[in-house]
Amino acid sequence: MPDFNREIKPAGDNHNAFGRAYLFTNENVGGYINQLDMHGGHILSVAAGGDHAFESLLNGAKVVDLFDINYAQKVIVELKSHMIKSLPYEDFMDFFFERKHFMDRKIIEPIYNDFSRELALYIDWYYCMGNCAPRHMFVYGTNPTWAGYDINKISYIASPEKYKTLAKRLPNKINFIHTGIEDLAGKNNQKYDFIFMSNIFDYILCDIPDNDLALVQMYNNVIKPLAENNLSNENGQIMFHYMWNGHGISRPDLMFEWKNFAKKFNRIKKDAGQKMKSICVPSPILKSSKQDIILCMTQNQKIR
Ligand SMILES: C[S@@+](CC[C@H](N)C(=O)[O-])C[C@H]1O[C@@H](n2cnc3c(N)ncnc32)[C@H](O)[C@@H]1O
DSSP: OOOHHHHSOOOTTOOSTTOOBOSSOSSOHHHHHTTSOOTTOEEEEEOTTSHHHHHHHHTTOSEEEEEESOHHHHHHHHHHHHHHHHSOHHHHHHHHHOGGGTTOHHHHGGGGGGSOHHHHHHHHHHHHHGGGHHHHHBOOOSSTTSOOOOGGGSHHHHOHHHHHHHHHHOOSOOOEEEOOGGGOTTSSSOOBSEEEOTTGGGTSSTTOOOHHHHHHHHIIIIIHHHHHHTBOTTTEEEEEEEEBTTBOSSOTTHHHHHHHHHHHHHHHTGGGTEEEEEEEESSOSSTTOSOEEEEEEEESOOOO
16 A cells, blocks of 8 residues: 555645545544534534544434535545446555555546536546646645554444445435635535534644644634524534644644633533534554543533
């Protein structure tokens, strides 16, 4: 398999309208999604490589809508969805993880005619670029302390059975909203049970070095408008920051300020039904870590 973790550069601040694309998640998405009751739920998630959506569908979600600042992620999710729905597990694995078959045109030839025009163009562009295409078009880390992807933690890759289940659950088309997270609220009238933001917080509000102030701004500018417009008023939950080993990439000391911020917030917002909490992911991505942590806000969560 190509070693993306060493051969392809990390995204850095390179998140933009047609930047290099993530093919797979570098979070243990299955490790926290399985702690949530998603049955029949409506989900809004960052698109990235589609894995938050795929794991949500495997965990019982009914509808998943996606957003991303990078339009290329829409195309990647479409490519992976077509493959999962129509090709055997072995072909999918060869296409992404076998060096000599990586992005092998022959594997996708049988489904090429089903591709949207934008996906067909993207794929053709990849083949026109020759050897430098993966480096220019895809993201993965060069730094061993940076979380790369762990395919054993992506359930439809780790298990051929789950791949088959996902093929049955995937809709023909996943709704995609092309936007930055700051402008996401109110883009449609849907109310979602869960909203996933991955670690976008690492890449926004970077002009505010103070962690407490950045969390306040994150709430005021991103979480609050989403909670008002698009989060279910009963039991809604926004998972707004994934931290490897409890550290923010751009805010290494975030955990301490987060605890104080959450305490203050929970006192003030008690009557409004909003609560900050964190969820532990017991099986972390980095081998040196104890646990990964997700920061979230719940809205009128029922006590079970
Ligand atoms: C933050 S990145 C990191 C990878 C992620 N941890 C995963 O597991 O896939 C995930 C996605 O967020 C998107 N993104 C980054 N900044 C964004 C923003 N301000 N608004 C919307 N999407 C953003 C990127 O384009 C990328 O597809």
